[in-house]
Amino acid sequence: xxxxxxxxxxxxxAPRFVTGRGRxxxxxxxxxxxxxxxxxxxxxxxxxxxxxxxxxxQLRGVKAVLTPDDVKRLSRPFKPGRYAAGxxxxxxxxxxxxxxxxxxxxxVAIVAxxxxxxxxxxxxxxxxxxxxxxxxxxxxxxxxxAAPVLYxxxxxxxxxxxxxxxxxxxxxxxxxxxxxxxxxxxxxxxxTPLEPxxxxxxxTPERLTIWxxxxxxxxxxxxxSEALGIDSVRVIVPDIGGGFGQKIHLIRKYAVLAALxxxxxxxxxxxxxxxxEHMMAGGHSCEQEFDVEAAVRANGEVLGLKIxxxxxxxxxxxxxxxxxxxxxxxxxNTYKVQHLRLDGxxxxxxxxxVVPNRGIxxxxxxxxWERMMDRIAQELALDPIEVRRRNLVPADRxxxxxxxxxxxxxxxxxxxxxxxxVNVDYAGVRRRQAEEHARRAGSYIGIGxxxxxxxxxxNAARDMAIxxxxxxxxxxxxxxxxTVKIEKxxxxxxxxxxxxxxxxxxxxxxxxxxxxxxxxxxxxxxxxAFDTALSPWGISSSNSGNNxxxxxxxxxxxxxxxxxxxxxxxAAHVLKADKETLRIDDGVVGTITxxxxxxxxxxxxxxxxxxxxxxxxxxxxxxxxxxxxxxLPDAQxxxxxxxxxxxxxxxxxxxxxxxxxxxRVLRYVIVSDNGTLINPAVVDGQIYxxxxxxxxxxxxxxxxxxxxxxxxxxxxLDYGKSTTLETPHIxxxxxxxxxxxxxxxxxxxxxxxxIPSPAAIASAVEDALAPxxxxxxxxxxxxxxxxxxxxxx
Amino acid sequence: MKHxxxxxxxxxxxxxxxEARTLLVHFLRDQLGLTGTHVGCVVGECGACSVxxxxxxxxxxxxxxxxxxxxxxVTIEGLARDGALQPIQEAFVSRFGLQCGFxxxxxxxxxxxxLLRNPNPTDEQIRQDLxxxxxxxxxxxxxxxxxxxxxxxxxxRQGHEDGSATKGTKAAKQ
Numbered sequence: 012x013x014x015x016x017x018x019x020x021x022x023x024x025a026p027r028f029v030t031g032r033g034r035x036x037x038x039x040x041x042x043x044x045x046x047x048x049x050x051x052x053x054x055x056x057x058x059x060x061x062x063x064x065x066x067x068x069q070l071r072g073v074k075a076v077l078t079p080d081d082v083k084r085l086s087r088p089f090k091p092g093r094y095a096a097g098x099x100x101x102x103x104x105x106x107x108x109x110x111x112x113x114x115x116x117x118x119v120a121i122v123a124x125x126x127x128x129x130x131x132x133x134x135x136x137x138x139x140x141x142x143x144x145x146x147x148x149x150x151x152x153x154x155x156x157a158a159p160v161l162y163x164x165x166x167x168x169x170x171x172x173x174x175x176x177x178x179x180x181x182x183x184x185x186x187x188x189x190x191x192x193x194x195x196x197x198x199x200x201x202x203t204p205l206e207p208x209x210x211x212x213x214x215t216p217e218r219l220t221i222w223x224x225x226x227x228x229x230x231x232x233x234x235x236s237e238a239l240g241i242d243s244v245r246v247i248v249p250d251i252g253g254g255f256g257q258k259i260h261l262i263r264k265y266a267v268l269a270a271l272x273x274x275x276x277x278x279x280x281x282x283x284x285x286x287x288e289h290m291m292a293g294g295h296s297c298e299q300e301f302d303v304e305a306a307v308r309a310n311g312e313v314l315g316l317k318i319x320x321x322x323x324x325x326x327x328x329x330x331x332x333x334x335x336x337x338x339x340x341x342x343x344n345t346y347k348v349q350h351l352r353l354d355g356x357x358x359x360x361x362x363x364x365v366v367p368n369r370g371i372x373x374x375x376x377x378x379x380w381e382r383m384m385d386r387i388a389q390e391l392a393l394d395p396i397e398v399r400r401r402n403l404v405p406a407d408r409x410x411x412x413x414x415x416x417x418x419x420x421x422x423x424x425x426x427x428x429x430x431x432x433v434n435v436d437y438a439g440v441r442r443r444q445a446e447e448h449a450r451r452a453g454s455y456i457g458i459g460x461x462x463x464x465x466x467x468x469x470n471a472a473r474d475m476a477i478x479x480x481x482x483x484x485x486x487x488x489x490x491x492x493x494t495v496k497i498e499k500x501x502x503x504x505x506x507x508x509x510x511x512x513x514x515x516x517x518x519x520x521x522x523x524x525x526x527x528x529x530x531x532x533x534x535x536x537x538x539x540a541f542d543t544a545l546s547p548w549g550i551s552s553s554n555s556g557n558n559x560x561x562x563x564x565x566x567x568x569x570x571x572x573x574x575x576x577x578x579x580x581x582a583a584h585v586l587k588a589d590k591e592t593l594r595i596d597d598g599v600v601g602t603i604t605x606x607x608x609x610x611x612x613x614x615x616x617x618x619x620x621x622x623x624x625x626x627x628x629x630x631x632x633x634x635x636x637x638x639x640x641x642x643l644p645d646a647q648x649x650x651x652x653x654x655x656x657x658x659x660x661x662x663x664x665x666x667x668x669x670x671x672x673x674x675r676v677l678r679y680v681i682v683s684d685n686g687t688l689i690n691p692a693v694v695d696g697q698i699y700x701x702x703x704x705x706x707x708x709x710x711x712x713x714x715x716x717x718x719x720x721x722x723x724x725x726x727x728l729d730y731g732k733s734t735t736l737e738t739p740h741i742x743x744x745x746x747x748x749x750x751x752x753x754x755x756x757x758x759x760x761x762x763x764x765x766i767p768s769p770a771a772i773a774s775a776v777e778d779a780l781a782p783x784x785x786x787x788x789x790x791x792x793x794x795x796x797x798x799x800x801x802x803x804x
Numbered sequence: 805m806k807h808x809x810x811x812x813x814x815x816x817x818x819x820x821x822x823e824a825r826t827l828l829v830h831f832l833r834d835q836l837g838l839t840g841t842h843v844g845c846v847v848g849e850c851g852a853c854s855v856x857x858x859x860x861x862x863x864x865x866x867x868x869x870x871x872x873x874x875x876x877x878v879t880i881e882g883l884a885r886d887g888a889l890q891p892i893q894e895a896f897v898s899r900f901g902l903q904c905g906f907x908x909x910x911x912x913x914x915x916x917x918x919l920l921r922n923p924n925p926t927d928e929q930i931r932q933d934l935x936x937x938x939x940x941x942x943x944x945x946x947x948x949x950x951x952x953x954x955x956x957x958x959x960x961r962q963g964h965e966d967g968s969a970t971k972g973t974k975a976a977k978q
Contacts, residue, residue, distance in 0.1 A: 022897055028905025029893040029912055031840015031880035038839035128825065205844040205852060205906045205940050252842070252906030253940050286845040513904030513941045692900040696942055700903065703943030727849045727938060735931040735944050 015522040016755065019692035020532055023517040033250040034540075036209035036224050041279040044211070045074055047272055048130035049265070049282070050120040050137050051292065052112035055146035055326075055361035055720020056159065059110060059119065059139065067122055067136035072129035075276050076122045076137060077268070082107040085271055086238040094260060094330040094367075096474035096481060097171040097357070100164045102328050106238060106267035112141070113161050113326030114363050115722055116291025121268045123280050146361040146720035150300065150323045153360045161326060161359045170324070171331050171357040173477050175339065175648050177414035178350030183315030187306035191387050195301045196789040197375045197769070199323070200713040201294065202368040202704065203732060204512070206252020207284035208262045208293060212273035218243035219273070223266050226254040226512055229550040232543055234263035235270050248541040251512035255704075255762065256367035258512070260330060261294045287725045294366030295714055297334035298323040299375040305383050306350075311391055311398040315350035318379060324357045327364035331357050334365060336474050337372035339652040340466040341766070343413045344380040345424045346402040351414065355477075361720040369704055369765040373466070381461040381770035382788070385777065395774075396437075396460060399428065403462070410751065415476075416641040416649030417466070419656040420750040420758075422684060424462060427660040427746060430682040431460060434744055435662035448782060455667040456677070457779025460660065463767030465685075467557035467759025468635060468654030476648040488638040491562030492547030495524055495570040497578065497627035499613045501598060501606030503528065503535040505570070507563055508548040508632075510541035514559060514761060515693040520567045522689055523755075527571035528578070529595030530605065547630050557759035561655055562633055564689070565754045569631030577627060581608055584620035637752040655750055655758040659683040661702070661767045663775040669783075672798030674710055674776055676739035679768075683743060686750045686758030694760045699741050701761070705768025707733035711793030731793065780804070809873040813838070814882030822869040828862075829853040831869035832879060840880035840909045844938070851937030854910040854917075855879045861917035861936070880909035883916065891957040892916055892950075901950030903941035910937050915951045923959055925951070 027033050064076025077085070088103030107118045120137050124130040147153035147161075153168040161168055184190065211222040219241050225231045228246045236244045251258065265282060272280040284293065302319040322334045335355040342351060384402075388395035404411050406423040413419065432438075440458045447454050471485035492508040505524055507516055517537040525532040541548070549562065575595070582600035583590035585608070598605045611618045612627045619625060635654050644650035664678040681698060688694050712731045715723045724730040749756025769790055776797065777787040785804045789796075806821040813836060820835045827846070832838040832855070841864060844850035848866040855864045856878040883890040889897065892915050902908040911934065918925060918933045925933070930951045931944070939947060 019900070022900060024905065025897040025900070025902055026889065026893075028902050028908045029880075029889065029896045030884050031838070031909045033840075033905040033908075035839075035842070035906065037843070038833075127830075128823065203940055204904070205850060205938065206842070206904070207844075251904060252844075253904040255940070283843075286847065286850075515903070692946075696900055696903055696946055699943030699945045700941045701943075704940070726847060727845055732938060732940075734935040734938060735948070736935045738944050740927070740948075741943055741945055 013526050015525045015532055016689050019690055020518060020522050022515060023521055023536065024515060035206055035250050035252055036211055036222050037283050039211055039222055041213060044279040044281055045123040045125065045276060046127040046130050047121055047123045047269060047280050047282040048127070048134055049118045049268065050134050051288065052108065052115060052117045052119055054112055054141055054143055055115050056144040057112050057141040058144065059108060059112060060142050061140040062120055063138045064120065064122070066138060067133040070129065070133050070136055072125040073133045074123050075272060076120060077271060077275065078120050079107055079109050082271065083109050086267060087240060089234060089329065090237060094333045095328055096336060096478035097173060097332045098328055102162055102164050104327065104329055106264040114361055115720060116288065116363065117326065118264060118268065118292070121272055123272045123276055148360055148362065148716050148718060148720050150321050150358040150360060153358050161361065162328065168359040169356055170328055170359050172355065174352060174354040175415065175476060176352040178315065180315050180317060180350045180352045183350035184306040187314050188309040189307050189390065191305045191307055191383065191390050193303050193383060193386050194788055195303060195379060195382055197299045197378055198713045198790050199295045199298045200708050201296060202255030202257050203727065204253030204255060204257050207286060207289040208258065208265050209283050210266050210269040211279060211281045212269040213279040214273045214277065218245055219270055220245045220247065221266055221270055222247045222249060223262070224248065224251045224258055225262050225266070226251065226258040228510065228541060228543055228548065230259060230263050231266045235266055238267040239270055239274065246543045248510040251510060254512035255369045256371060257294055260366045261364060286727065290725050290730065291722050292363055295325065295363045296368050297365040297372070299334060301379050303379055303383055305387055307387050307391065309391060311387060311393045311401045313346065313348045313387065313402050316348060317352050319354045321356045321358060323360050323362065325360055325362040325364040330365050332474065332477060333367060334372035334375070336477060338376040339415055339473055339476060341373045341376050341464050342415050344377055345404060345462050345464060345658060346380065347404045348402060349414050362716055369701060369762045373766045374705065374769055377463040377766045378770045378773070381767065381774060385774055396428065396432065399462060400425065416651055417653065417656065418651065420752045421686065421748040422656065422658050423748050424658060427658060427682045427684060428462060430744060430746060431660035431662045431680055434682065434742065435664065435678060435680040440664055453669065455669060455779040456664065457667065457775045457777070458662065458664050459771045459774025459778055460662045461767045461771045461774055462658065462660045465557060465657040465759045465763025465766060466653035467657065468561040469558055470642065470651055470653060472643050473650050473652040476644040476650045479644065486550055488634055488642050489562050490549035490632055490634045491566050492549055492630060492632040493563060493566035493570045494547050494628065494630040495567065495574050497574065497605050497609055499609040501604055501609050503530055504538055505535065505567065506538045506546050508546055508566060509559065509563055514697065515690065516559060516563065519689050519693060520563065523564065523567050524571045527568060528575055530598040534598060547632065549632060557761035557763065560757045560760055561635060561753060564757055565633030566631055568754045569633050570629045573629035573631055574627060577629060578608060580620060581612060581623065585611060585618055655686070655753060657683070657685045657758040657760065657763055659763060659767065661771040663771040665772065665775040665779055667776060667779045667797060669801055672794035672801065674792055674797060676706060679706065679739045680742045681764060682746055684746050684748050685760040686747055686753065687756035688745060688747055689755065689757060691745065695743055697760050698743055698764045702741050702764035702768050703733065703738045705765040706738065706772055709769040709772035709790055709792055710737060711791045713791050807870050809870055811872045812876045814878060824868065824870055826869045827865055828867040828869045828872050829864040832864060838879050838881050842906055842909060844906065849938065850907065851910040851914060852907050854913040854937065856913060856917060861914055880912060883912065891961060892919065892954040895954035895957055896950045899946050899950035899953050901942070901947045907937060907939045911939065911947055915954060919955055919958055924955055
């Protein structure tokens, strides 16, 4: 049955990409199209006292300027989204700044002109008067009693405080042999998709159509519809140049601004973000600080964990708690610990708002667990691998329910750890380390071994665990659709409910259809761009590899299965054969081809079975059949935060130069369980890419702000993105343990390796510098930071 | 004020009127419709706009269109012939050397420039050379594999061509 599933079948998307024939938003143009540019705040915190577009509109070629007054008059504020659980006071947020700016780069005005160059010229002619206010840049300053407040409505910058608690934490601490304490920090970074935000809006008498590189078309659909008060909205998503979560949320502001401009001018309006705009205002991950206490027994068993988490959420309340609530997804990592309390504070600062990206909060949670495992080992004089082993959920306990309600369907964490130690030659690295120390070689080699999970699937009702009073229930569980069709000539077409931004949706879906229908993948192709008017969409995939695997795979499989039944019914009737005994082989059912069946199904009523609906097409909407129990939180706040749980052990070997603080990654080895692999090369790609990102984050990629709230890292070079030179060759071994609850046994395969990799590098650097007494508590480990750690040790 | 330029692009002579400030990448995309050359940063850091100018690898966001006057350009659209993928393109496809595809034309052009100079690069040389370009999706592993595969495809094709040329000469002599 599985001829194609499990094989690295040739990529469907790659031929158009290697020939330059991918089609991204900026490649599109429409007749009479205008080009828009956005004027952004140069201040981190200021009142806007006056804005005038008069001089700009006099420039030849300029067609319109929208000021904050226009935006307020012409649109409605966003409804508090599903990312703002915990917001106590409703705060209206418009697509552009109204009255006040709260971060450098916040959009203030938009101009449209005949060309991009003229629109850029016009920005200099828009007059804005600001009344500058003091900026707060650190959470400590922002939370101080006399701090300047970003939102008067809240009266404080501590916009949310709350906690979750599972088990009996105090009792666990009371019976501990020892309490191990640590302060840990993860810095601000992003996923920097290479294609920045892009929108092209057109308003016709029938509807508002927007071509947009949004990962979650539903966010754009709702935002444009609500902000403009237009029911008839169509969102089309062509090829997307990378997403990683960056293109889920803040992009809605720009879709609304472009749409407003299209309505105002009566002409199509294209807006393409530039790189510096994306760095300033496209959304960052959240800087997180953790005060952690672990209650442990002398043998290394962790009895309980207490964490106080402070999240720097930047200058908007619209994503107030996403980095906190996402920690529910991997709250216990791979460990059997039963007692845990996580306290959270979301603090507003005059920095870029935070957005989902590659892991959202989960890399921080994994960092907490894995740093603590090393620290516990050090304080108890135990081996760090043994401490992990002692706490892992054993392989015979699956399906395993975590104390907060997640069900890990399958897994074998011990074996992942065993295998990674063999593959990295752990004993050999330790021998080499000892020899070099003995020689006093001045070479600092270290090894870090960590373990983590990649949760997949979505359940927005998770957020009710911290905000049960939420007026409207966020979408619980998930729904996604797919359509599969056999054409009149026997070729097979399909439409997915979610767009792809590089995860090879077309390739993977084709393999499933090929196997279910019994046809070669070469004859299967995707219809093309995602289109809310034509695609059977839900809101589940948010276009990430870790959701696609659950919802789209289920939907495509379901639609193909339905279509297969239709094909067999028609063929049995035409051939006068028994449906149960018919076989499909390479597009031939018994003796009749798909093309012959297509001709009958669409054009020859006389040959159709009685009661047979003509055509050969099937649509199927999938939701996870095992989403219950705990789809909604119970009284203890237990909820299925996500539905599938891939896992992986990572081992990093590093060499630290004590003179410069430079960390070189000598080897990076992963053993990964992503359940059933549909296309191993595609899954490899997801692992390589997310590991490389996490490694780059640990080695120094990130945002730096001045004390005045000015962003100092506006380019990719200043931001410190790793290139081919800093990125190690990454080695992968697959150890799949199929999930008993999913369609094909598949589990998440997307952002996974970005979750444990920062912790792996931190562990390895600390191990390397152990002879100097260095403790690694904070990321990033840029050369400057490592150099200072060595000096301070 | 506009300037008239004449540029040979993928073997074809193209004419255009550009402002002095127009970047080469914008001329290629907006006037010639060669949208395979992408803009990722517009300051020369990402390499998504890489093209060949007189055989040399150039980031077309760092060159003005007027500077391309009377020069010979190759863009990503100029590699495949008669619908068949060029070996570097074929290697990127079969080795999964891409994901979202946005950086891909730049990587293919950079690999093309490398393999013209060095038909048999080591992993280290590939990584050194391709550090001109950024990819946010792949972690580079499959890109490096694709370039090695491309090199071997090109060498074996070269070998075949040399071989058949030699045979042809022998045949002619006989």
